[in-house]
Amino acid sequence: VKALLKPILRAAPLQPFALWLLRQRGGAFNKVHPFDRAHGVDTSGLIPAEYLFGDEAASEATVNAGCVPSAVRAALQTIPDLEGASFLDLGCGKGRALIAARAFPFSTLRGIELNPTLAAMARANGVRAARKTPKGAALEITVGDATQPDLPAGDVLVFMYHPFGRPLIERVCARLVDFTRQRSSRIFVVYENPVHGAVFDAAPEFTRWFAGQIPYAPEEIGFGPDTDEAVVVWASAAAGRTPYDAGGRIVETKPGWRVEIR
């Protein structure tokens, strides 16, 4: 039944129905996250890649699920002078990380998302969030492959929440390394659940800025599968020396799906 249903549910006109159907399965990710209530948006739900993409793209992607907002906030709080910088979410899904980033003084908030239905939801969520909380930059969402992004001028913070497998992370890293050679402004990479963080650890153009196992905020417990979340931040040389002890080991606790900082 699943094999028959999948191609039907992947068809663009049926995607909103497919997304609704998948939400009915229950589980922590499918409950309405308190973030959605606070911001008047709809960013909850867990969607396996096989319902979002054709077989080839699905084999390279993980799932759609919203980030842990407190983990994103904790990572962003480690970075000084964000005024005027740009936030770029590679695989922005329904836009939860972008909306969390509205609380920081970014001048642009951009997201790239391969699935057009999710991208449309991110746009709608951006409008709803701005209606509820006018302060913060507007969301700019592009439909497309996020692995060869163009970076805005100035300081850029590239965010990823375990969006895809190692070959695609390698492609992103190579692209960002090229940018570090072309510009003198700062590039930070914030990687939540950095399953392929070894790729950035191996790039001499990036050094660790921060690494932590961040506890969920009390109100987030029960709305994700765990109670804490790994986040690692890397920085280009222009960022200078980190004041943090960022040396924790990235340990795979659920192969291909979850890592922890030890």
Ligand SMILES: C[S@@+](CC[C@H](N)C(=O)[O-])C[C@H]1O[C@@H](n2cnc3c(N)ncnc32)[C@H](O)[C@@H]1O
């Ligand atoms: C784990 S979700 C993260 C959602 C969002 N960043 C957040 O934190 O709330 C990963 C997202 O990456 C998207 N994705 C996977 N492969 C992609 C690609 N090659 N280009 C752009 N988006 C992709 C998926 O559709 C999914 O929405």
